């Protein structure tokens with residue numbers, strides 16, 4: 001991605017989290033990775049690009065009440081104005097996590113974009129242009145995508161530096177991942193040759209099942225990062241009721257059960273993400289900050 005304007009103190013890594021298969025943990029992982037990176041002192045912006053606004057509701061926010069990704073993509077409002085932050089005392093954000101919310105109206109955006117940006121608008125530019133203004137304000141920008149191929153999803157694939165695939169052990173998980181990989185390769189071939197697979201997260205795992213063992217083995221052998229190592233993240237996120245119950249209360253597990261194994265797993269995953277980006281970009285590896293991390297890296 002290009003440099004933002006001015007003299008940037010930070011240069012955000014832009015990460016799209018996806019899989020066009022529905023209900024595989026995209027939103028849960030996006031929100032908890034951001035919260036874990038935030039806990040490590042990294043400034044994160046989540047952009048909810050799904051009209052179902054699950055990421056938005058994860059923060060206890062009623063999306064209908066706020067301007068958000070719709071106005072970002074139409075160009076009506078800039079990202080820094082749309083970003084909701086810890087400063088909005090009405091809501092309890094995890095430290096260092098900001099959110100551009102979504103709402104149902106995003107569903108109709110494909111119809112209004114030609115009117116806003118002209119008939120030959122670029123799905124890449126409608127997201128890239130507003131992002132440029134905030135690239136120097138964040139360490140990470142995470143794009144939560146919908147399980148479809150509408151323009152906001154395409155835009156995410158076209159602006160991201162990195163792609164994180166998510167999967168859960170369930171029938172057809174492998175087909176979903178194969179389709180998702182084809183989408184990434186399409187985006188690379190067409191308009192975003194810089195897009196790289198950062199890794200595959202396996203979440204919602206009860207390690208006793210054959211399904212989870214075979215998915216883990218498939219991901220380990222079939223997906224690789226640009227330097228030829230397995231793309232599977234070593235940290236696996238367990239299935240646990242702390243996740244849906246935190247979501248019901250509009251909070252992350254870091255806020256409801258900070259000492260739960262799942263919270264530690266997300267901390268370990270955030271550390272792996274930082275180490276992997278450092279490895280793939282040749283940057284210095286980050287210091288571990290969570291002493292429990294080595295105990296939960298289990299793959």
Ligand SMILES: Nc1ncnc2c1ncn2[C@@H]1O[C@H](COP(=O)(O)OP(=O)(O)OP(=O)(O)O)[C@@H](O)[C@H]1O
Pocket residue numbers: 021022023024025026027028029050054145146147203204205237238239240241243244247
């Ligand atoms: N580790 C976990 N343990 C238990 N339940 C989980 C876990 N991770 C996610 N879930 C549940 O699985 C469901 C799907 O998760 P999530 O909404 O994150 O998936 P998604 O891929 O974003 O879905 P969509 O495609 O609809 O956007 C949710 O009900 C969530 O509470």
Ligand SMILES: [Mg+2]
Pocket residue numbers: 026027028050054055144145146
């Ligand atoms: Mg989702």
